Amino acid sequence: MNEKALLKKIQNQVQAKLTPMLNRYHTDSSDMEAMLKWKPLVLILGNYSSGKSTLINELLGREVQRTGQAPTDDSFTLITAPEPGATEADVPGADLVNDERLPFTGFKTFGEQFIAHFRMKTVEAEEFKNLALIDSPGMLDSVSEKDRGYDYSSVVKEFARLADLIILMFDPHKAGTIQETYETIRNTLPEAAGEDRIVFVMSRIDECDNLADLVRSYGTLCWNLSQMTGRKDIPRIYLTYAPDMAVAQEELMVWASERQLLKELILKAPGLRISHVLQNVDKQTQELHMVAEAMWSFAQGGKKIFWRMVKNALLAGGFCFLFLDLISRGLYGFPAHPFLTSLLSTGVVRPEQLLMPLASFSIVTALVLLWGLKFSLPGYYKRCQAKPEELVALDTAYRRNVWERVRDNVTALLAKVKTGDLFVNHAASINKVEKFSQRYIQKYYEEIR
Ligand SMILES: Nc1nc2c(ncn2[C@@H]2O[C@H](COP(=O)(O)OP(=O)(O)O)[C@@H](O)[C@H]2O)c(=O)[nH]1
Ligand SMILES: [Mg+2]
Structure with missing residues (x-):
């Protein structure tokens, strides 16, 4: 295959496979696009x-x-x-x-x-x-x-x-x-x-x-x-x-x-173009990988907090469901027949007995959840924004280098996260990036060798 055809192929693959993700993670790919556009x-x-x-x-x-x-x-x-x-x-x-x-x-x-x-x-x-x-x-x-x-x-x-x-x-x-x-x-x-x-x-x-x-x-x-x-x-x-x-x-x-x-x-020099483009696509892929990694790790941490919050809310709600009417009767003498007592003694519960437990369950669960959404998660977002480098492992000089290039990018993404972002499938993105890197970039390198 001649160089021009190979470049065209690379350009098409990048557009189909990489561009959507570059857009999703707001990674700056202007160099790569500029390079694919014109002559050596x-x-x-x-x-x-x-x-x-x-x-x-x-x-x-x-x-x-x-x-x-x-x-x-x-x-x-x-x-x-x-x-x-x-x-x-x-x-x-x-x-x-x-x-x-x-x-x-x-x-x-x-x-x-x-x-x-x-x-x-x-x-x-x-x-x-x-x-x-x-x-x-x-x-x-x-x-x-x-x-x-x-x-x-x-x-x-x-x-x-x-x-x-x-x-x-x-x-x-x-x-x-x-x-x-x-x-x-x-x-x-x-x-x-x-x-x-x-x-x-x-x-x-x-x-x-x-x-x-x-x-x-x-x-x-x-x-x-x-x-x-x-x-x-x-x-x-x-x-x-x-x-x-x-x-x-x-x-x-x-x-x-x-x-x-x-x-x-x-x-x-035109003979150097493909390897230069590949170097650039490769670099872009590494950067994208690291941004996705950071967002994945951010989402993992956030989800952990989110589910703990849900668990706590359900526990608090459940406690109220089971015991609030009992406590209320102890304190105020009302209601006369708490649902748990009826259930345990007669095995029969009338629907109106469930009113207070259900209402208290809903209200307490909602309140605890709201509290979490308003304070726990935003607190976590702030911590991540302050120290985004803690989201990724920077164990090698190479990774520290890539991180330097994407740091601002990650900070900008973290600055506008919403709770829904915790449930984006970043692992799938990481997978796709890795596949792209293994399947295409390496193959192209082999083709020009
Ligand atoms: N003797 C000699 N003169 C040179 C050579 N290359 C350039 N020049 C002269 O050096 C001057 C500066 O060259 P130029 O190409 O304008 O340099 P530029 O400023 O780097 O673009 C000109 O007067 C050229 O004629 C060289 O290899 N030998
Ligand atoms: Mg000159």
């Missing part, structure tokens, strides 16, 4: 003038993006081929974030300033029919959110979530020393993308004065990266230069093929 994406990040736009132009085989030494281009530019039948165009951000067919409707929340710095260029190029690149504003030192007018790192995070491959470019002059780069690698990317989706590139190596200079720059970059990622191993770093820019140097020949490898990696 490659996000290109890096310092200003690290050679991002030059690389993109090289991939397209023409000058589409402006290049230059100064940080001039400060837009996120989506580059892809036009839809079949359409011609090349320049589409403004406002159209992009309002187009339901594109995965960017969520980006509206970043505000006008971002939208003004977002656009799409469609370019006739065979390889880009099923692939889109995102050229990004170069990362800078000493800029704040105020300078950019929008929250740069949140925008990068959103794009990184959607991207199947992230190319992180450095140049030898600023080998990982830029503040925004530091922030991005340290804080933004780990939450948005797995290590396997990030590719490190040091570009413009032809500008090193000599081999010693290159080794120094490479060393600096490795050191800085280890500081930023906290990884102990050194990631693969592509050392490249734009062949058109570089003056032919003997020493560079060793790295001549790296550029080609990098370009192939980017053009092969």
Whole structure:
């Protein structure tokens, strides 16, 4: 089966099996839906003038993006081929974030300033029919959110979530020393993308004065990266230069093929899409499972209280049924013939003798129940809302991680529970989620292997 057909199949299964439950548990599935909607994406990040736009132009085989030494281009530019039948165009951000067919409707929340710095260029190029690149504003030192007018790192995070491959470019002059780069690698990317989706590139190596200079720059970059990622191993770093820019140097020949490898990696990104989608569906399923688990545990606890309450109400009611008229006769001499005495002595009970027992049974049972509904259960709901993490077992780092992502979701669900919610069959949901995970996700993983 080809990739597109498999993606379609995954999308249909998700819609049929998972979406109803995602809705029931109000789980946020916008990433997954956005990803299923459109083409594979490659996000290109890096310092200003690290050679991002030059690389993109090289991939397209023409000058589409402006290049230059100064940080001039400060837009996120989506580059892809036009839809079949359409011609090349320049589409403004406002159209992009309002187009339901594109995965960017969520980006509206970043505000006008971002939208003004977002656009799409469609370019006739065979390889880009099923692939889109995102050229990004170069990362800078000493800029704040105020300078950019929008929250740069949140925008990068959103794009990184959607991207199947992230190319992180450095140049030898600023080998990982830029503040925004530091922030991005340290804080933004780990939450948005797995290590396997990030590719490190040091570009413009032809500008090193000599081999010693290159080794120094490479060393600096490795050191800085280890500081930023906290990884102990050194990631693969592509050392490249734009062949058109570089003056032919003997020493560079060793790295001549790296550029080609990098370009192939980017053009092969559509092949990563399915595994990225599956990772995402898998993650979504785990989150859904944990939300359902929390709600199940909440309902179990609530039901226990509820049935204890019913038991108490019936016991109190039953006591009144049997003995209230006896007690009343002892105290007030009325009624003359309590029903229990008649029953035990003659074995016969007249209907009117049951009036007081029945009335007292109903009233007392109802009162005890009302008390429980008004105080016991709401007290329990409050305790759960205050400490939702006690509803699930957080025994592994993995589960704690999932919990961090769904915590707000669970809190929001708990904030509006009603007694009826205690009787929802959450166990069935958990079952369904597990079945989905076992039956479909694993099967798809096998299919792409
Ligand atoms: N010598 C040399 N110059 C390069 C190389 N890549 C890009 N440049 C130049 O560096 C400058 C910045 O490149 P650009 O692609 O605009 O960087 P961006 O800001 O990351 O998009 C431009 O003047 C490019 O011509 C390279 O590998 N070698
Ligand atoms: Mg550029």
